[in-house]
Amino acid sequence: MRGPINFIIGSVRLVLRGGKAYYAWMAFLLALILWGGIAYVDQLRHGLIMTGMRDQVSWAFYIGNFTFLVGVAAAAVLLVIPAYVYSWKPIKEVAIFGELLAISAIVMCLLFVTVDIGRPERFWHLLPLVGALNVPASLLAWDVLVLNGYLVLNVVIVVYLLYTAFNKQPYNKNFVVPLILLSIPAAISIHTVTAFVYNGLAARPFWNASILAPRFIASAFCSGPAILLILFQILQRTTSIRLQDEAIWKIAELMAYAMFFNLFLFGAEIFKEYYSNTYHLSHTRYLYSGLHGHTALVPYAWASFFCSVVAFLLFLIPSTRKNIVTLNLGCLLIYSGVYIEKGLALVIPGMTPDVLGEIYEYTPTLTEIRIGAAIFSIGFLIFTVLCKIAIPIIQGEYSVDSLKS
Amino acid sequence: MSQDYAGKAPAPRVPCDVAHKGAADGGLNRREFLAGAGLTAMSAIATTVAGAAPGFIESMLRRHFKELSPDEVQERLRLLEEEYSSRFGKKVTVAATPPMENVLFGYALDLSRCIGCRRCVYACVHENNQSRDPQIHWIRVLEMAKERGIDLEEADPYYDHDTVPQEDSFYMPVACQQCRNPPCTRVCPVQATWQEPDGIVVIDYDWCIGCRYCMAACPYGARHFNWGNPQIPAAGLNTDMHVLGNRPRVAGVVEKCTFCIQRVRKGRYPACVEICPVGARKFGNLLDENSELRYLMREKRVFVLKEDLNTQPKFYYFYAT
Numbered sequence: 001m002r003g004p005i006n007f008i009i010g011s012v013r014l015v016l017r018g019g020k021a022y023y024a025w026m027a028f029l030l031a032l033i034l035w036g037g038i039a040y041v042d043q044l045r046h047g048l049i050m051t052g053m054r055d056q057v058s059w060a061f062y063i064g065n066f067t068f069l070v071g072v073a074a075a076a077v078l079l080v081i082p083a084y085v086y087s088w089k090p091i092k093e094v095a096i097f098g099e100l101l102a103i104s105a106i107v108m109c110l111l112f113v114t115v116d117i118g119r120p121e122r123f124w125h126l127l128p129l130v131g132a133l134n135v136p137a138s139l140l141a142w143d144v145l146v147l148n149g150y151l152v153l154n155v156v157i158v159v160y161l162l163y164t165a166f167n168k169q170p171y172n173k174n175f176v177v178p179l180i181l182l183s184i185p186a187a188i189s190i191h192t193v194t195a196f197v198y199n200g201l202a203a204r205p206f207w208n209a210s211i212l213a214p215r216f217i218a219s220a221f222c223s224g225p226a227i228l229l230i231l232f233q234i235l236q237r238t239t240s241i242r243l244q245d246e247a248i249w250k251i252a253e254l255m256a257y258a259m260f261f262n263l264f265l266f267g268a269e270i271f272k273e274y275y276s277n278t279y280h281l282s283h284t285r286y287l288y289s290g291l292h293g294h295t296a297l298v299p300y301a302w303a304s305f306f307c308s309v310v311a312f313l314l315f316l317i318p319s320t321r322k323n324i325v326t327l328n329l330g331c332l333l334i335y336s337g338v339y340i341e342k343g344l345a346l347v348i349p350g351m352t353p354d355v356l357g358e359i360y361e362y363t364p365t366l367t368e369i370r371i372g373a374a375i376f377s378i379g380f381l382i383f384t385v386l387c388k389i390a391i392p393i394i395q396g397e398y399s400v401d402s403l404k405s
Numbered sequence: 406m407s408q409d410y411a412g413k414a415p416a417p418r419v420p421c422d423v424a425h426k427g428a429a430d431g432g433l434n435r436r437e438f439l440a441g442a443g444l445t446a447m448s449a450i451a452t453t454v455a456g457a458a459p460g461f462i463e464s465m466l467r468r469h470f471k472e473l474s475p476d477e478v479q480e481r482l483r484l485l486e487e488e489y490s491s492r493f494g495k496k497v498t499v500a501a502t503p504p505m506e507n508v509l510f511g512y513a514l515d516l517s518r519c520i521g522c523r524r525c526v527y528a529c530v531h532e533n534n535q536s537r538d539p540q541i542h543w544i545r546v547l548e549m550a551k552e553r554g555i556d557l558e559e560a561d562p563y564y565d566h567d568t569v570p571q572e573d574s575f576y577m578p579v580a581c582q583q584c585r586n587p588p589c590t591r592v593c594p595v596q597a598t599w600q601e602p603d604g605i606v607v608i609d610y611d612w613c614i615g616c617r618y619c620m621a622a623c624p625y626g627a628r629h630f631n632w633g634n635p636q637i638p639a640a641g642l643n644t645d646m647h648v649l650g651n652r653p654r655v656a657g658v659v660e661k662c663t664f665c666i667q668r669v670r671k672g673r674y675p676a677c678v679e680i681c682p683v684g685a686r687k688f689g690n691l692l693d694e695n696s697e698l699r700y701l702m703r704e705k706r707v708f709v710l711k712e713d714l715n716t717q718p719k720f721y722y723f724y725a726t
Contacts, residue, residue, distance in 0.1 A: 046633060046634070046656075047631065047632055047633045047634055047656035047657055048615075048630070048632050048656075048657065049539065049632035049633035051632075053632070054632065055620065055626065055628075055629050055630060055632075056626075058617045058620040058621060058630060059617060059621060113616075116616070116617075117614050117615045117616045117657075118613075118614065118615020118616075118617070118630065118631070118656065118657025118658055118659075119613065119614050119615045119655075119657045119658060120614075121465045122465065122595075122612070122613075122614045123614065125469075125595040125597070125612060125614055126594060126595060126614070131595060132469050132595050132596045132597075132612070133594065133595065134593055134594050134595060134596045137591045137592070138591065138592050138593055138594045138618070139592065140592065140594040140616060140618050141594040141595075144594065197618075198621075200592075201588070201592075201621055201622050202588065202624065202714045202715075203588060203621070203622055203623060203624035203714065204621060279558065282558060350621075351621070353558065354626055355623065355624050355625060355626045356545060356547065356557050356560065356562070356579060356625070356626045357547075357556075357557035357558040357559070357560050358560075358562060358626075
């Protein structure tokens with residue numbers, strides 16, 4: 001039992017120690033969590049009427065963020081594949097951060113779903129054996145399974161790798177490699193199943209297109225690495241982690257291909273909708289040009305499009321890809337572009353106009369924004385804590401020996 | 406009024422399909438134990454945080470209606486009656502009237518007669534104890550231009566004229582289409598909604614987690630969510646309730662039209678059929694060839710909404726004149 005206890009003590013010590021900037025950052029996150037937590041208590045008391053959602057638009061900000069974050073979590077696989085399967089050195093050290101990000105993102109996903117449901121205290125109805133999980137019929141039931149499975153898988157891999165490194169033991173390849181290989185289809189599956197949640201609804205033609213799942217994957221392979229690239233640079237400045245430029249450029253190049261594929265699929269969708277010009281077009285029109293004077297989403301839709309196109313060009317051209325300023329700009333653009341595309345611009349037009357043709361123009365309320373901010377803060381908090389533990393252990397600066405001194 | 410929609414006396418009652426699946430075991434079974442142990446702590450927190458009423462924990466741990474034994478169903482009904490009677494200060498009866506044999510309920514609506522008066526909307530609200538604040542309506546009446554025909558995109562559900570019908574408009578009420586192939590029940594992650602043997606799609610309000618996936622899946626906007634705490638004035642409460650129908654709901658669960666399950670399983674017409682001043686609404690047993698419904702389907706031409714989605718509604722529209 002000494003081993004695990006030492007590991008826990010060591011981890012707690014790492015988390016509690018830090019500079020002023022670290023404490024300020026943690027205090028900032030905790031303040032946001034408190035601010036949003038109070039809003040959530042209010043929402044629990046008064047119901048989801050505190051949000052901007054109504055019967056016409058019955059999923060919105062929370063589910064949009066959930067969808068986006070599933071993409072972020074799945075994208076860890078983009079780094080895991082080359083890192084472990086082809087043992088390509090420069091990426092290998094960043095892959096572990098992809099997994100840490102996946103854990104944080106999945107926790108955020110689960111929280112966004114939790115705050116969206118009307119009776120959260122009945123979550124146990126979703127538990128296998130105890131509840132009545134509707135498999136195989138319900139895609140949401142499948143989503144519960146794959147998301148939790150993916151979370152457990154990543155936690156096991158990360159904890160095992162860190163634990164062995166902490167104890168200065170070599171890790172058992174026969175144990176880790178199969179798990180890592182399993183995490184690749186698992187990452188694809190969380191995104192595919194989440195796409196199918198929407199895709200399977202014939203009532204919503206905006207989602208009922210086979211191109212949805214491939215587009216989910218393509219855009220996830222842009223947004224996830226974009227966040228990672230920015231995080232790496234923050235880590236380079238604030239910690240002893242050093243990454244080779246090569247690794248960063250390689251990731252940026254992969255993102256350019258993913259974004260090209262995403263834009264191509266987008267074009268295919270736009271062609272089909274506008275050329276066939278059926279009733280189904282009204283959702284796309286609501287998004288890009290407004291419908292009957294309702295134009296709330298139009299600026300966001302175009303902003304998302306331009307962000308994606310400009311970022312694609314920045315990552316495609318080698319000189320801008322290798323320039324730190326344009327690289328970061330590209331990451332920000334991709335992040336914003338995909339955040340809009342997979343968040344509000346996916347969920348809301350799917351429900352506007354509603355199934356009987358009514359246009360209810362949704363805008364999020366302060367309650368939703370506050371709760372959303374709290375969930376993102378929890379995600380950042382988890383990521384910060386995980387990095388705080390992982391970095392010194394990976395760098396060999398902290399181990400079981402450190403406890404003895 | 407106790408008209409007989411089926412043109413014959415109701416068939417002898419059979420035990421409710423949903424009531425005899427669970428085993429009548431005494432004491433705690435493993436599920437209850439697991440659920441109870443894991444949740445007691447959480448429910449204590451939830452009670453303090455949400456300021457929930459007493460009985461919150463009991464209601465949180467309620468089991469799925471279909472898993473209850475006949476005795477447990479009776480126990481559940483008694484519990485609900487007590488709860489509602491004390492809350493509203495009047496005697497309430499909650500029944501679990503089972504489906505009748507050889508009955509498949511169907512509905513037909515004559516678009517040439519409907520005048521858009523919305524009496525059905527409010528009769529439904531009263532009969533089925535929908536929340537008055539915030540307002541929930543199970544029936545949505547769409548006003549459409551005669552010169553365009555049925556065009557949902559151009560329909561107006563919020564028309565507000567001094568008199569109806571308007572000369573150049575016709576009216577299309579839409580509620581649950583009671584699909585034979587309902588997309589809403591399939592998507593429910595916790596099996597809280599299902600189709601009964603008599604064709605009525607129902608919801609277990611004690612089991613629904615409020616994820617609203619069914620609302621996304623329904624092509625007819627028939628499902629409604631309790632966004633706030635539903636308010637019903639005691640004076641306006643319908644005390645004749647069915648456990649899967651018009652009993653009062655709580656915030657955070659989905660509800661929908663049940664063809665007035667508390668009425669039709671006792672051989673009465675749905676409230677909207679009774680109230681309609683022009684006789685535009687028809688109801689009956691699709692399995693009975695002599696029913697008015699089957700007569701209409703034979704003699705008139707009926708159609709269903711969004712037939713391309715293969716939902717196969719048991720709610721038909723027709724033009725009698």
